[in-house]
Amino acid sequence: MVDAKPRVVFVSEGHEITHRQMEALAALHARGSMQKAAASMDLSTPVLHKYVREIEEKAGASLVTSTSKGSRLTPAGLDLLERFKAYELRLEDQPVLRVAGTVVTERCLLTAATELSDTGKDVAVTVSTDKSNLRLMREKRVDCVLLDDAMYAMDEAPQLQSAEIGSDMLQFRDAGHRFAQLTFGAQRLAFRYLKEKDIPYDIVRTIHEPTMVDRTDLSYFVNKSLVRTGIVKAEGAKDQKWSVHSIIALKCSEHEDLEPFVEEASENWLYRKG
Incomplete structure (x- = not known):
């Protein structure tokens, strides 16, 4: 049997950002300088510069800023690297669906998780505050957040895929x-x-x-x-x-079990949508 492992490749405007290029971005973030990052990857500094230029061209954004004190990732660069790391973790094993809610949505959350578990799916449930759950979302540590704070929903829903599961x-x-x-x-x-x-x-x-x-x-x-x-x-x-x-389900990933979970949550919310 061939020992093969999948790897993450991002595509931006039809251009592939390779795994090696993302490793270069990660090394630069970890080392804080072009020279140290290049040495850690056994590359020359000019080659690392070339990698960075290519990534920025493909991403269509400035990802690295350099000063006399060293180099660091821009907010766009950090966002790209965080997404890369999140997808890398997901490729290591079959990922558990991670869902979060509060005591308001707890019954709906646990019922939907149980329905999925009955079909052989693994689900990890967090019950906390909306504020804490949104932090998990931004850290890419959760696949779905059931929001019951209407103000948070208005703030967050336009920026992500979301579904109204009830009111x-x-x-x-x-x-x-x-x-x-x-x-x-x-x-x-x-x-x-x-x-x-x-x-x-x-x-x-x-x-x-x-x-x-x-x-x-x-x-x-x-x-x-x-x-x-x-x-x-x-x-x-x-x-x-x-x-x-509205009670909103924020979809924070592309997990294959996310849509079935949202459907179950919608079916089990006390006040149905509409």
């Missing part, structure tokens, strides 16, 4: 101007609304655990889906029709 709304429990802010759900949307309406508020507590919502004497906003699924009771909280917002 949600906020409920509001009014106990005065002192508020508890939750670390999950469409909280930024809620407080933006108060600010726009010139409604005074003072955030005096942060709640991480959903069930503690039912033990606070403060005002708060909470996603209605958590009430419908019995995670919180939110007694006295009223529907806020202005707050209807």
Whole structure:
């Protein structure tokens, strides 16, 4: 049997950026100078310069900047290198589908992951905050993020492939101007609304655990889906029709199991799309 391993080749405007050229970019990033990077690859410095010029021509962007102190990658160069490394890792083994959500989308997330697992697919699930999950996305450590923060969704969805899997709304429990802010759900949307309406508020507590919502004497906003699924009771909280917002699946990779996961998530969200 031939011992063969796949390698990443990027194509930009029909031009191939070879594995060797990407290795040169990685060496330059690691060493910080053309001379040291060339030596680490057993190349002459002029050859490394040639590699860099060729990559930049193919990418159609400046990827390296040099000063008297050395050379470093531009933001475009770093982005290209990060994507290269991410795809390299994926070629080492059959990759596990990595998905992330918050306590708001947890039921939907775990149900969709279970449905895929039943078909023999491997799925790794992270339940955290939208902010932490978006950091995983930017570090290319996750294939899909289910976003329940409407403001994050508006910020991120235009930049990536995304799908609306359903909708949600906020409920509001009014106990005065002192508020508890939750670390999950469409909280930024809620407080933006108060600010726009010139409604005074003072955030005096942060709640991480959903069930503690039912033990606070403060005002708060909470996603209605958590009430419908019995995670919180939110007694006295009223529907806020202005707050209807989409639950978005951000597609962060080209994983072969991503689309089936998004379909399952859409099927299992409490409030169906449309």
